[in-house]
Amino acid sequence: MAEQRDFEEFLEKFRRHHDVMVQELHRVIVGQDAVIEQILAAIFTGGHCLLVGVPGLAKTLVVSTIARLLDVEFRRIQFTPDLMPSDITGTTVLEENEQGRREFRFVEGPVFTNILLADEINRTPPKTQAALLQAMQEREVTVGQTTYDLPEPFFVIATQNPIEQEGTYPLPEAQLDRFMFNVMVDYPSLDEEEEILRVTTSGESPDVRKVLSARSILYLQKQISQIAVSPLVISYVARLVRATRPRDPAAPEFIQTLVDWGAGPRAGQYLIAGAKAVAAMDGRPNITIDDVRRVAIPVLRHRLSTNFQAQAEGMTTDDIVEKLLDDVPEPNVPKYE
Secondary structure: OHHHHHHHHHHHHHHHHHHHHHHHHOOOOOOOHHHHHHHHHHHHHOOOEEEEOOOOOOHHHHHHHHHHHEEOOEEEEEOOOOOOOHHHHEEEEEEEOOOOOEEEEEEEOOOOOOEEEEEOHHHOOHHHHHHHHHHHHHOEEEEOOEEEEOOOOOEEEEEEOOOOOOOOOOOOHHHHOOOOEEEEOOOOOHHHHHHHHHHHOOOOOOOOOOOEEHHHHHHHHHHHOOOEOOHHHHHHHHHHHHOOOOOOOOOOHHHHHHEEEOOOHHHHHHHHHHHHHHHHHOOOOEOOHHHHHHHHHHHHOOOOEEOHHHHHOOOOHHHHHHHHHHHOOOOOOOOOO
16 A cells, blocks of 8 residues: 555646646747647657657757756667768777787767657668667677667657658668657647747757756656556557558558558557656556557557558548547456446
8 A cells, every 4th residue: 555655646746747848848849739738648658759840840949958958878870872880880990008018999889878769760771770770679799799879768769851762761661660650750830930030030049957857767667667557458559559460350440451460469568667767657557559659650660560441541540540549449448246
């Protein structure tokens, strides 16, 4: 009973911290509430984010402001066609020590940080993109015959421009699956755009104060992972993920018609993790099916491969996920006699 009370007090304290973080962010960022919520949800659960949007929508500004809000190390890599894997992971150099002997020394690359902004990640060839795979999954980097652990916490937040095709290299499915959320950054509303113009042309330079340290983030991740998940929610998540696979008997007819391949088990893990973050940010000790639905689109949109039929009908993966959320029913609650 005391543990439950302590946990509820933690959640209430965390909710207040989250509200302060959002208020601080909005001193610099106008609007983009959903984008901010999804990035923070990924950070609080140890996930990575892919931000997709046309130029000029403050994708980089959002990430750099969040990094200033957190008392952690932040580095940015501008991905270009000539970027090499060693430019990310680091390299071994031959140098002379104090005794006059030559020896090899590993020089860390920018991946050795807490928050890594991979700007325009689709502008670099697959060989360099793949340099992030081990870092994103195992939180370590292998150079030569030595494996180096990355600092904790570690997050990759990548940006991508969806409208440019020349000189770009689409991320392979294996790497897309490493991202917890695919966050779509949309145009601002009229009121928001007027506010952006007012703030950015007034000469003001608002600053944000640091709210959380690296140790605090690790503690929050551990506590949020302990949020209760009922068998009902687990059953719903499993059914939802399996319904995205066209060869599964439970897949709806429109999935079999419009989708070539669906989401894997990692999608279900991220649905539950994202729902836990949403519940914690609301100060609740358990998650609901509505929490799962709240994070379903950013978790699933990059894990479905649509076919020509979907393109002919003008159906995007977002449309298909929304239709799936309407189609997959909630599991029946067993009745006790």
